[in-house]
Amino acid sequence: MIRKEVFKGMFVGLIATIFGLVFAMEIFGSSDNYAVVIEQAIAKGFLGKLISIGAILNLGAFFIFIKKKQDHRAKGVLIMTIIVMLTTFAIKFLS
Incomplete structure (x- = not known):
């Protein structure tokens, strides 16, 4: 039962990161095509920063779960x- 709640939190964290990434691409991207924005981010070396900005929405999800006393879901977030942090480190140092 606890694992299920942690996985629900991880899913919410993933969805929040994706929404945040799309939102960041809308604000900072120079095109309406997401593939073009990602290609430009890779070419200019700021894909990790874009993903990090997208993960800011996880902060809201985390505190909502804490406020509702759903600690296992907050742990998943x-x-x-x-995981997003490790991914951005890998992107930063391997490219």
């Missing part, structure tokens, strides 16, 4: 945020 935190785990997803750490």
Whole structure:
């Protein structure tokens, strides 16, 4: 039962990150085509920063789960945020 709640939190964290990434691409991107924005981000070396900005929405989801006393879901959001952090580190240092 606890694992299920953690996975629900991870799913919410993933969805929040994706929505945040799309929102960041809308604000900072120079095209309406997301593929073009991602290609430009890779070429200019700021894809990791774009993903990090997208993960800011996880903060809201985390505090909502804490406020509702759904600690296991909050743990899942935190785990997803750490995965996003490791991904951005890998992008930064491997490219």
